[in-house]
Amino acid sequence: MLKTFLIGIKDLRLAFRDRAALILMLAAPFVLTLGLGLVTGRFSSNNNSGLSDIPVIIVNLDNEQLGDALTDVFTSEELANLMEPAIGSDPEAARKSIDEDEAAAVVIIPEGFTRSIIPQQGDFNNPAETVKIEVYANPSRPTGAGIVKAIVDEFLSRVNEGSLSGSVSILQLMLSGRITPQQAEAAGLAMTEQLQTNPTDSALAITINSSTANGEEVKFDILAYLAPGMALMFLMYTVSYGGRSILAEKTQGTLPRLLVSPTSSTQILGGKVFGIFLTGAAQMLILIGASSLFFQLKWGDPIGVVILVLAAVFGATGWGMFITAMARTPAQVASVGSAIMLIFGIMGGSFISLDQMPPAIQTFSKITPNAWALDGFTTLALGGTLTNLSTPITALLSMGMILFLVSVVLFGKKNLVQK
Amino acid sequence: MTNILEVQNLVKNYGDFQAVKGVSFNIEEGEIFSLLGPNGAGKTTTISMLSTLYTPTSGDAVVGGHSVTKDPMAVRGVIGVVPQDLALYEDLTARENLIFWGQMYNLSGKSLNIRVDEVLEQIGLTDKAKNRVKTFSGGMKRRVNIGVGLLHKPRLLFMDEPTVGIDPQSRRAILDTVKDLNKQGMTLLYTTHYMEEAEELSNRVGIIDHGELIAIGTQKELTQQVGQAETLVLHVSENDDSEALAKSLKGIQGVQQAEAVDHEVSIVCAEAEDVLAAVVTKANERGIKIRSIDIREPNLEAVFLHLTGRALRD
Ligand SMILES: Nc1ncnc2c1ncn2[C@@H]1O[C@H](COP(=O)(O)OP(=O)(O)OP(=O)(O)O)[C@@H](O)[C@H]1O
Ligand SMILES: [Mg+2]
Numbered sequence: 001m002l003k004t005f006l007i008g009i010k011d012l013r014l015a016f017r018d019r020a021a022l023i024l025m026l027a028a029p030f031v032l033t034l035g036l037g038l039v040t041g042r043f044s045s046n047n048n049s050g051l052s053d054i055p056v057i058i059v060n061l062d063n064e065q066l067g068d069a070l071t072d073v074f075t076s077e078e079l080a081n082l083m084e085p086a087i088g089s090d091p092e093a094a095r096k097s098i099d100e101d102e103a104a105a106v107v108i109i110p111e112g113f114t115r116s117i118i119p120q121q122g123d124f125n126n127p128a129e130t131v132k133i134e135v136y137a138n139p140s141r142p143t144g145a146g147i148v149k150a151i152v153d154e155f156l157s158r159v160n161e162g163s164l165s166g167s168v169s170i171l172q173l174m175l176s177g178r179i180t181p182q183q184a185e186a187a188g189l190a191m192t193e194q195l196q197t198n199p200t201d202s203a204l205a206i207t208i209n210s211s212t213a214n215g216e217e218v219k220f221d222i223l224a225y226l227a228p229g230m231a232l233m234f235l236m237y238t239v240s241y242g243g244r245s246i247l248a249e250k251t252q253g254t255l256p257r258l259l260v261s262p263t264s265s266t267q268i269l270g271g272k273v274f275g276i277f278l279t280g281a282a283q284m285l286i287l288i289g290a291s292s293l294f295f296q297l298k299w300g301d302p303i304g305v306v307i308l309v310l311a312a313v314f315g316a317t318g319w320g321m322f323i324t325a326m327a328r329t330p331a332q333v334a335s336v337g338s339a340i341m342l343i344f345g346i347m348g349g350s351f352i353s354l355d356q357m358p359p360a361i362q363t364f365s366k367i368t369p370n371a372w373a374l375d376g377f378t379t380l381a382l383g384g385t386l387t388n389l390s391t392p393i394t395a396l397l398s399m400g401m402i403l404f405l406v407s408v409v410l411f412g413k414k415n416l417v418q419k
Numbered sequence: 420m421t422n423i424l425e426v427q428n429l430v431k432n433y434g435d436f437q438a439v440k441g442v443s444f445n446i447e448e449g450e451i452f453s454l455l456g457p458n459g460a461g462k463t464t465t466i467s468m469l470s471t472l473y474t475p476t477s478g479d480a481v482v483g484g485h486s487v488t489k490d491p492m493a494v495r496g497v498i499g500v501v502p503q504d505l506a507l508y509e510d511l512t513a514r515e516n517l518i519f520w521g522q523m524y525n526l527s528g529k530s531l532n533i534r535v536d537e538v539l540e541q542i543g544l545t546d547k548a549k550n551r552v553k554t555f556s557g558g559m560k561r562r563v564n565i566g567v568g569l570l571h572k573p574r575l576l577f578m579d580e581p582t583v584g585i586d587p588q589s590r591r592a593i594l595d596t597v598k599d600l601n602k603q604g605m606t607l608l609y610t611t612h613y614m615e616e617a618e619e620l621s622n623r624v625g626i627i628d629h630g631e632l633i634a635i636g637t638q639k640e641l642t643q644q645v646g647q648a649e650t651l652v653l654h655v656s657e658n659d660d661s662e663a664l665a666k667s668l669k670g671i672q673g674v675q676q677a678e679a680v681d682h683e684v685s686i687v688c689a690e691a692e693d694v695l696a697a698v699v700t701k702a703n704e705r706g707i708k709i710r711s712i713d714i715r716e717p718n719l720e721a722v723f724l725h726l727t728g729r730a731l732r733d
Contacts, residue, residue: 003522003523006519006522006523010508010511010519013511013515014508014510014511017510017511018510252505252506253502253504253505253506254506254507254508256467256472256502256506257500257502257506257520257567258523259471259472260470260471260472260498260500261495261520261523261524262492262495262496262523262525263523264492
């Protein structure tokens with residue numbers, strides 16, 4: 001165990017001393033993020049989301065305050081770039097268009113939704129059961145669907161926070177960007193007071209200065225997509241670099257030397273894998289730290305970010321091992337590794353949102369750690385937490401486990417060292 | 420004397436090719452044993468089996484009481500290995516390399532640090548300890564490569580051609596280190612294709628060729644086996660008549676041949692010690708001043724030539 005750890009630390013140190021590796025591990029993704037950010041105008045005042053025009057169908061069967069508010073959120077000016085909403089009336093038809101891959105998600109607001117949350121006069125003795133909003137997601141467009149879901153989640157959590165009807169209009173105003181969360185809180189308090197003194201007057205009209213609008217809560221920063229995309233792409237470089245070092249240690253004689261020391265081959269292989277994992281995790285965390293610092297990028301829930309990073313690195317490490325187990329020489333690992341880095345980068349959505357790719361590629365992307373992790377990072381950037389990440393994390397961990405087991409079998413067959 | 424290593428009929432096949440063809444020998448505790456053989460003789464393959472890197476095709480070896488095939492882990496604790504090719508992390512410093520390899524030999528903490536300092540001293544790299552290995556000369560790298568093998572003070576050290584491709588000065592330093600280690604009680608198995616190294620270092624020599632051990636014994640035993648005589652070399656001053664001296668020496672009993680080349684007189688005899696006194700007396704009688712005397716035992720090169728019909732180095 002201790003030796004496994006020591007070998008891993010040694011590899012981490014070696015990777016961070018290799019200038020060429022550092023350029024590809026850290027400098028390249030950082031510079032590419034910066035460059036793509038400039039191209040997409042992230043650094044100019046005119047914010048323009050690279051993830052844009054996510055097709056979403058809203059079926060509002062509620063047609064009361066809350067249902068209308070949510071519909072307004074999706075059709076609001078602030079989300080005009082991000083969303084391409086269509087209003088439907090038939091849930092079945094809408095679901096069908098998802099199955100035909102015409103939209104990323106359908107949001108169905110059932111009849112009675114508002115009433116189930118805000119009891120109307122006369123309903124007090126007979127409160128309605130909560131009616132749930134349904135987000136019917138398109139599995140082949142996880143990012144787009146994830147964003148839609150995040151917006152709905154955000155909306156619902158606001159609704160749950162306020163038990164007063166007044167807060168609904170605040171929420172509506174806030175989500176549509178006309179007031180800030182701070183103002184909303186103040187307005188909410190004011191309204192509560194008013195309601196307490198004058199309970200009959202529930203239909204309040206609040207006038208707020210609309211010039212303060214910025215709608216921070218649901219705006220999606222293009223860099224929150226680009227930065228993890230680039231980091232994940234070059235994470236694939238790091239894992240193949242690590243895999244290459246397994247074969248390199250063989251040719252440079254240090255592996256045989258380890259094998260004639262009182263160290264078991266399990267400890268050695270474990271140490272090498274741990275080294276890849278450590279290096280990848282260090283790379284990701286440095287890139288995340290740097291982009292937070294220099295680009296003021298908000299990655300979201302820190303615990304979620306760390307766990308997602310570890311899961312992503314685990315999945316990617318599996319690929320690194322697999323490539324190594326398939327290859328014969330360090331040079332082969334390097335060339336196959338670079339090819340996979342690019343293919344996974346493109347197909348996994350590091351450059352272009354998967355939602356805008358043909359379905360075949362969207363299906364293929366499921367084998368890349370990039371797509372799953374990117375999905376998770378998008379969820380986090382939109383305000384999701386660890387609890388919203390179960391799918392990508394499960395996928396990444398399973399990917400890592402499967403690839404690792406296959407690699408061990410292949411390594412055994414190839415008889416890496418013993419002759 | 421107890422045997423620290425007993426090699427029993429060791430065979431190694433690489434596919435159809437038999438690289439080691441049933442080699443058997445013993446090494447006694449405290450000696451330097453050399454395996455002398457040309458390129459491709461099977462030296463590295465033999466060491467690789469003895470150090471548990473390769474599994475023998477057949478046969479076995481017992482190291483410090485442990486079988487290399489049945490209990491390789493126990494063998495690894497007894498031995499140290501200095502591989503023929505450098506096996507170091509070039510991007511780590513000399514010290515970091517030694518620390519890492521010490522950890523792999525279960526050393527840790529303060530004792531590891533102390534031991535690393537000792538080894539750095541021993542290989543003469545204390546000053547360069549903080550430099551990365553990739554900035555080192557070939558000779559310095561070789562010394563670090565040796566240092567790694569010494570960290571855990573192994574009872575038996577395998578050194579596989581540790582002086583290949585380095586300058587004479589580094590080579591000298593390495594040979595002296597080997598002798599020092601042996602004086603401190605370490606047993607060594609040293610492989611080389613340099614006859615001079617085997618002659619200088621070893622108590623006993625095994626000559627290996629085409630995967631077979633074709634001769635084994637002390638240098639004397641080996642040379643006598645092929646009937647080689649010793650050579651006594653007299654260095655005389657420039658004014659003296661070495662030719663005449665050579666002629667007169669031929670009459671001495673036991674001298675098989677005497678020849679003068681420049682200011683050196685070479686006297687071939689069975690045992691140099693037996694004729695030495697008579698030779699010196701003869702020179703004195705003629706008023707010839709002897710500046711120095713070398714006794715050259717018959718060399719292993721000749722033995723190899725005799726056994727194989729080929730020169731050791733082609
Ligand atoms: N992995 C291998 N596969 C096939 N043949 C091998 C392998 N390793 C060595 N050989 C062959 O086995 C023979 C013995 O090789 P070995 O390396 O043991 O010789 P050596 O005495 O150490 O030579 P050198 O002085 O060049 O180091 C050579 O003919 C070599 O070509
Ligand atoms: Mg060799």
